[in-house]
Amino acid sequence: MKAIIIYALLLLALIDVGSSLTLTSGQRIAPRKSQTTSVAENLPKEDVEITSLSSQSCIPQSFFDLPSVEKWGEENGLKQHHLKTIYRVVMNSSSTFMSNEKDSTANNIFLEDKLRALDFPKKHIPSLLSKFTYTCTIHHIEKSQGGAKFVIQLQNGKLVESVLIEHTRPNGVKRYTVCVSSQIGCAKKCSFCATGTMGLVGQLSSGEILEQIHLLNQYVQKEYSTHGKEGSIRNVVFMGMGEPLDTYDAVHESLRGITHQCLFGLKAKQVTLSTVGASAQKIRALADEAPQVCLALSLHSAIQSSREELIPSAISSPIDDIGDALDYHALKSGRGSMLEYLLIDGVNDSDEEVDALAEFCLKRKGSIYVNLIPYNPTLAGDDFGYRTPSDERISVFHEKLKEAGVKALVRWSTTNGRDANGACGQLALSSSLEE
Ligand code: SF4
Known part of the structure; x- marks a missing residue:
């Protein structure tokens, strides 16, 4: 713009x-009450529709993709406070963010330690870290x-x-x-x-x-x-x-x-x-x-x-x-x-x-x-x-x-x-x- x-x-x-x-x-x-009844949903679609790679199911999605995180939490029987824990940990990660320094393994170790320290259910951590990541x-x-x-x-x-x-x-x-x-x-x-x-x-x-x-x-x-x-x-x-x-x-x-x-x-x-x-x-x-x-x-x-x-x-x-x-x-x-x-x-x-x-x-x-x-x-x-x-x-x-x-x-x-x-x-x- x-x-x-x-x-x-x-x-x-x-x-x-x-x-x-x-x-x-x-x-x-x-959150929008219904994704199907929103005013915007009824608007004409753009001529060009390009799907972000991170929306493809086999690729880890962003920790900041709230609907996906919420859906994953629901499927795994997690409660609201568990999702809040995820968001707080993700926000306070101190990992590296420069492209040439990106280290997913270090990120995951850091996040796992933080989640464990906050009593997040341990059995769900591997699934969370395989489905979601920092994408940028x-x-x-x-x-x-x-x-x-x-x-x-x-x-x-x-x-x-x-x-x-x-x-x-x-x-x-x-x-x-x-x-x-x-x-x-x-x-x-x-x-x-x-x-x-x-x-x-x-x-x-x-x-x-x-x-x-x-x-x-x-x-x-x-x-x-x-x-x-x-x-x-x-x-x-x-x-x-x-x-x-x-x-x-x-x-x-x-x-x-x-x-x-x-x-x-x-x-x-x-x-x-x-x-x-x-x-x-x-x-x-x-x-x-x-x-x-x-x-x-x-x-x-x-x-x-x-x-x-x-x-x-x-x-x-x-x-x-x-x-x-x-x-x-x-x-x-x-x-x-x-x-x-x-x-x-x-x-x-x-x-x-x-x-x-x-x-x-x-x-x-x-x-x-x-x-x-x-x-x-x-x-x-x-x-x-x-x-x-x-x-x-x-x-x-x-x-x-x-x-x-x-x-x-x-x-x-x-x-x-x-x-x-x-x-x-x-x-x-x-x-x-x-x-
Ligand atoms: S609408 Fe697009 S082309 Fe126009 S000013 Fe904004 S970014 Fe530039």
């Missing part, structure tokens, strides 16, 4: 938007100012990217946001986006999404223990590779893990899902099933024809339908949405575009907060001759929006991280997708 857009300030702004409105009760994501490792890390990009290797050898964004609070305490990928590549082919040039290579399972967070969390813990301080992950954003609404079931299931008290224990409002508006119907499904999750819509133009130039897939999601879906989301969640607008010189920064954007936002009656994001050069955008507007033009666009009564900020900070290709629209693997 807009790939890594936003960094700390965006998240803080999101929280500001939410806190100015009524927050609904309940912060964790419950860190291939390499590219550090940049204010964060780092992690190239994550999946069990099938494919690579995806996650980004760690560091926030330093006024009191000096560090907090982190993790930006996760939901797909390998992306089918949407947005003209400004490096990930879009890859096409859709594969879908991630919920376990693979959660393992990205786990790996970065382990990294944070290790970095901090080295320096004798404490650090923690406070936000998760679905802004990495892929359109999360195109893999809704896996994303929804991962939300359950993110908010599970024995796993990451975050509140749903600490999670942001960013979409190019792939489907109005799926925005409604998210509003129904996980209303506390923050929604960020990458609109980039409120003029449908111009929007389709930037986001070709927008042809199947008319802007009025997306606007109605945002209204529905606001109604169900009791909070506003973030709207992301990538400003490209001479493409979507005209006065006509400002007027259309203002009209779109004002129709939503104050529930929209706009982030104006100066375009970050990418090879994909270079092919279209895209350029960053001048600071003066950006300021004029911003002022006009504000004069119209729209809440908006310019995210100058999104240019941070360019050196690691972790800024907006820049997440695409320049290296081979397979080892």
Whole structure:
């Protein structure tokens, strides 16, 4: 998705938007009552359906694949507290996580010792460790100012990217946001986006999404223990590779893990899902099933024809339908949405575009907060001759929006991280997708 857009300030702004409105009760994501009656289940399937290797029965699945772990537990007569023990042990494993250091035997010995120490039924340990494993490792890390990009290797050898964004609070305490990928590549082919040039290579399972967070969390813990301080992950954003609404079931299931008290224990409002508006119907499904999750819509133009130039897939999601879906989301969640607008010189920064954007936002009656994001050069955008507007033009666009009564900020900070290709629209693997 807009790939890594936003960094700390965006998240803080999101929280500001939410806190100015009524927050609904309940912060964790419950399992879906029925996989067969969900709104999302009735949606059309994607043209491309690629099954993750870890979902094949003969290959060990992720410890973070909650439905599979729960099914295994049920088949073996285990109780809820046994599953909680598994999750706690898996979360606190201190094994190695770099691809070139992976040692499954050492992992299993470590996990077995921990499980035995916690009175987990011994006879089930071999079965657990043969059916489940850590499926992802860190291939390499590219550090940049204010964060780092992690190239994550999946069990099938494919690579995806996650980004760690560091926030330093006024009191000096560090907090982190993790930006996760939901797909390998992306089918949407947005003209400004490096990930879009890859096409859709594969879908991630919920376990693979959660393992990205786990790996970065382990990294944070290790970095901090080295320096004798404490650090923690406070936000998760679905802004990495892929359109999360195109893999809704896996994303929804991962939300359950993110908010599970024995796993990451975050509140749903600490999670942001960013979409190019792939489907109005799926925005409604998210509003129904996980209303506390923050929604960020990458609109980039409120003029449908111009929007389709930037986001070709927008042809199947008319802007009025997306606007109605945002209204529905606001109604169900009791909070506003973030709207992301990538400003490209001479493409979507005209006065006509400002007027259309203002009209779109004002129709939503104050529930929209706009982030104006100066375009970050990418090879994909270079092919279209895209350029960053001048600071003066950006300021004029911003002022006009504000004069119209729209809440908006310019995210100058999104240019941070360019050196690691972790800024907006820049997440695409320049290296081979397979080892
Ligand atoms: S191609 Fe579009 S939807 Fe896909 S990751 Fe890039 S910006 Fe997001």
